[in-house]
Amino acid sequence: MSKGLPETRTDAAMSELVPEPRPKPAVPMKPVSINTNLLGYIGIDTIIEQMRKKTMKTGFDFNIMVVGQSGLGKSTLVNTLFKSQVSRKASSWNREEKIPKTVEIKAIGHVIEEGGVKMKLTVIDTPGFGDQINNENCWEPIEKYINEQYEKFLKEEVNIARKKRIPDTRVHCCLYFISPTGHSLRPLDLEFMKHLSKVVNIIPVIAKADTMTLEEKSEFKQRVRKELEVHGIEFYPQKEFDEDLEDKTENDKIRQESMPFAVVGSDKEYQVNGKRVLGRKTPWGIIEVENLHHCEFALLRDFVIRTHLQDLKEVTHNIHYETYRAKRLNDNGGLPPVSVDTEGSHDSNP
Amino acid sequence: MDKEYVGFAALPNQLHRKSIKKGFDFTLMVAGESGLGKSTLINSLFLTNLYEDRQLPEASARLTQTLTIERRGVEIEEGGIKVKLTLVDTPGFGDSVDCSDCWLPVVRFIEEQFEQYLRDESGLNRKNIQDSRVHCCLYFISPFGRGLRPLDVAFLRAVHEKVNIIPVIGKADALMPRETQALKQKIRDQLKEEEINIYQFPDCDSDEDEDFKRQDAEMKESIPFAVVGSCEVVRDKGTRPVRGRRYSWGTVEVENPHHCDFLNLRRMLVQTHLQDLKEVTHDLLYEGYRARCLQSLARPGARDRASRSKLSRRSTTEIPLPMLPLAETEKLIREKDEELRRMQEMLEKMQAQVQQSQAQGEQSAAL
Numbered sequence: 001m002s003k004g005l006p007e008t009r010t011d012a013a014m015s016e017l018v019p020e021p022r023p024k025p026a027v028p029m030k031p032v033s034i035n036t037n038l039l040g041y042i043g044i045d046t047i048i049e050q051m052r053k054k055t056m057k058t059g060f061d062f063n064i065m066v067v068g069q070s071g072l073g074k075s076t077l078v079n080t081l082f083k084s085q086v087s088r089k090a091s092s093w094n095r096e097e098k099i100p101k102t103v104e105i106k107a108i109g110h111v112i113e114e115g116g117v118k119m120k121l122t123v124i125d126t127p128g129f130g131d132q133i134n135n136e137n138c139w140e141p142i143e144k145y146i147n148e149q150y151e152k153f154l155k156e157e158v159n160i161a162r163k164k165r166i167p168d169t170r171v172h173c174c175l176y177f178i179s180p181t182g183h184s185l186r187p188l189d190l191e192f193m194k195h196l197s198k199v200v201n202i203i204p205v206i207a208k209a210d211t212m213t214l215e216e217k218s219e220f221k222q223r224v225r226k227e228l229e230v231h232g233i234e235f236y237p238q239k240e241f242d243e244d245l246e247d248k249t250e251n252d253k254i255r256q257e258s259m260p261f262a263v264v265g266s267d268k269e270y271q272v273n274g275k276r277v278l279g280r281k282t283p284w285g286i287i288e289v290e291n292l293h294h295c296e297f298a299l300l301r302d303f304v305i306r307t308h309l310q311d312l313k314e315v316t317h318n319i320h321y322e323t324y325r326a327k328r329l330n331d332n333g334g335l336p337p338v339s340v341d342t343e344g345s346h347d348s349n350p
Numbered sequence: 351m352d353k354e355y356v357g358f359a360a361l362p363n364q365l366h367r368k369s370i371k372k373g374f375d376f377t378l379m380v381a382g383e384s385g386l387g388k389s390t391l392i393n394s395l396f397l398t399n400l401y402e403d404r405q406l407p408e409a410s411a412r413l414t415q416t417l418t419i420e421r422r423g424v425e426i427e428e429g430g431i432k433v434k435l436t437l438v439d440t441p442g443f444g445d446s447v448d449c450s451d452c453w454l455p456v457v458r459f460i461e462e463q464f465e466q467y468l469r470d471e472s473g474l475n476r477k478n479i480q481d482s483r484v485h486c487c488l489y490f491i492s493p494f495g496r497g498l499r500p501l502d503v504a505f506l507r508a509v510h511e512k513v514n515i516i517p518v519i520g521k522a523d524a525l526m527p528r529e530t531q532a533l534k535q536k537i538r539d540q541l542k543e544e545e546i547n548i549y550q551f552p553d554c555d556s557d558e559d560e561d562f563k564r565q566d567a568e569m570k571e572s573i574p575f576a577v578v579g580s581c582e583v584v585r586d587k588g589t590r591p592v593r594g595r596r597y598s599w600g601t602v603e604v605e606n607p608h609h610c611d612f613l614n615l616r617r618m619l620v621q622t623h624l625q626d627l628k629e630v631t632h633d634l635l636y637e638g639y640r641a642r643c644l645q646s647l648a649r650p651g652a653r654d655r656a657s658r659s660k661l662s663r664r665s666t667t668e669i670p671l672p673m674l675p676l677a678e679t680e681k682l683i684r685e686k687d688e689e690l691r692r693m694q695e696m697l698e699k700m701q702a703q704v705q706q707s708q709a710q711g712e713q714s715a716a717l
Contacts, residue, residue: 071495133501134448181385183406188447211524213595282526283608285600293598
């Protein structure tokens with residue numbers, strides 16, 4: 001899984017490392033010339049098939065974090081995204097659910113399989129975020145957790161006897177839930193995203209979007225986008241990491257029109273026009289989660305899972321992790337990093 | 351027959367005519383986090399556009415904003431009756447990252463109104479007292495949470511003995527019917543647990559008919575009210591125009607009792623309990639404030655009077671007893687007393703220290 005790492009590992013090179021705040025992604029070299037005039041069939045294109053078979057055998061990890069005030073539908077959305085009960089909902093009204101006094105980090109792992117491909121999915125929940133009266137610095141436990149995962153990976157990498165496949169517990173994607181006030185971002189949202197957009201891929205999401213009409217939705221999204229731009233908050237997909245024109249146009253469209261995605265989640269099915277759909281039933285109509293006229297859940301799902309999953313992991317590895325690593329090695333003057341408490345719950349050598 | 355008819359049965363009519371001439375004034379406070387539909391609901395309730403020239407601040411501006419109290423007045427006339435409605439708004443509540451003590455300006459404001467009334471009542475020109483006391487506070491609870499948040503509890507605890515609270519769930523079209531019921535139950539349980547006294551709608555008279563009683567019971571069951579507000583009229587083909595919110599999956603009708611409790615809230619707040627809210631504010635909450643205030647003056651005469659009038663629901667026509675004016679001089683005297691007491695304490699402490707050092711000196715001399 002380690003693609004594109006700088007090759008030099010000598011001490012001299014490390015001490016010369018100038019801390020670049022945002023190293024450019026290490027892109028595999030593009031072919032210098034494309035020879036289409038082959039005399040016969042070589043079979044290079046079967047490499048894709050080989051990689052696919054490998055991936056199916058080894059499976060892959062994906063770690064997604066959800067952040068937002070309690071009650072915004074985070075767990076329901078994750079369950080809807082992965083079409084299974086991967087997140088235990090804290091929404092049973094009967095139980096005594098006390099809001100935790102400080103932000104807790106709860107990571108729960110599941111293995112889900114589709115079409116022969118195994119995915120080890122870890123959902124990291126952050127109960128207690130934004131729920132207190134004084135929410136100053138409530139993002140610090142989250143930042144600490146993310147850096148701890150980088151530290152764990154770094155420690156493994158720097159080891160003499162490395163594992164064949166380093167268990168990857170780094171947070172690949174952070175879904176930040178914005179409350180659908182209809183006005184603008186809240187000060188807490190700004191503070192969180194300012195601090196964390198530099199360490200992890202943040203995908204802002206407008207929660208419980210069935211509370212806004214079409215006009216309200218588009219106005220709110222515009223205002224949110226403008227505020228994020230004014231404050232220099234780069235959410236995923238970040239502009240500076242677009243590799244080529246094709247990526248840029250595709251991502252531009254997503255950045256300027258669709259994001260932040262206004263979503264609705266549900267784990268209940270209802271009958272609509274003879275089909276069973278996931279939705280919410282109200283006295284004035286049924287909101288279909290996967291209907292693009294109703295909400296943008298399908299867009300979010302395609303974006304995160306079907307088109308950009310691998311890219312999320314690559315940006316995490318090539319950019320965020322490298323930034324952390326460069327900073328750590330520079331601070332330590334090339335010495336191996338300090339030992340860290342290993343939670344040890346993510347070792348996944350199949 | 352005529353000789354036995356005295357005629358005071360017409361007294362209610364006289365009162366009625368008098369109050370029509372005088373007009374009503376009512377002060378309503380709305381509180382809650384921003385974005386819960388407070389302004390829209392007020393506009394829907396009173397069919398006015400009180401918030402036309404409002405400018406919403408951006409998130410970065412709200413980082414340093416402190417809570418402000420805004421007052422807006424509007425005169426509404428309906429059926430020959432004039433109501434002077436004052437709306438007290440609390441922009442900035444619950445917005446900042448650190449909301450500690452953000453309810454203190456609100457508490458201070460409510461008490462200031464009581465103080466002003468107390469002063470006016472004990473003054474000379476009592477015919478034209480302007481009643482600026484807050485008669486009712488609509489507190490908006492978020493439909494996205496799981497009941498009352500710590501900030502909600504803190505605010506309600508701080509104001510429940512000073513103002514009539516009517517809890518309301520804003521933007522209730524975010525919830526399915528089952529979720530609404532569960533949320534209401536959770537809020538009711540939490541209010542009981544935290545011992546927060548919300549406004550109790552009085553029981554209807556025993557001689558009302560069964561239908562009315564049932565309706566009344568239903569309305570009481572639906573507290574906190576789950577409301578949706580809208581100032582737009584939706585005109586769909588084939589249906590009559592309704593005030594509502596149009597979504598791709600259907601239209602929420604504000605005045606449909608199956609969709610939300612807007613009608614209940616409007617009925618209870620405006621049509622049936624406007625006067626009762628004012629009375630409870632005057633007889634219970636204001637009297638409580640007055641009693642506390644006078645007791646703290648610690649004058650023997652005032653204490654007697656305060657204990658006699660404490661927390662008893664009297665009718666407003668009883669003549670209030672003459673009382674000492676709470677003038678500026680009283681306050682100054684109180685402050686000076688405090689200062690004197692503090693200085694005395696310090697003096698005593700110093701004396702004790704001197705004595706102690708003397709005693710130690712004697713001891714060491716003796717050794």
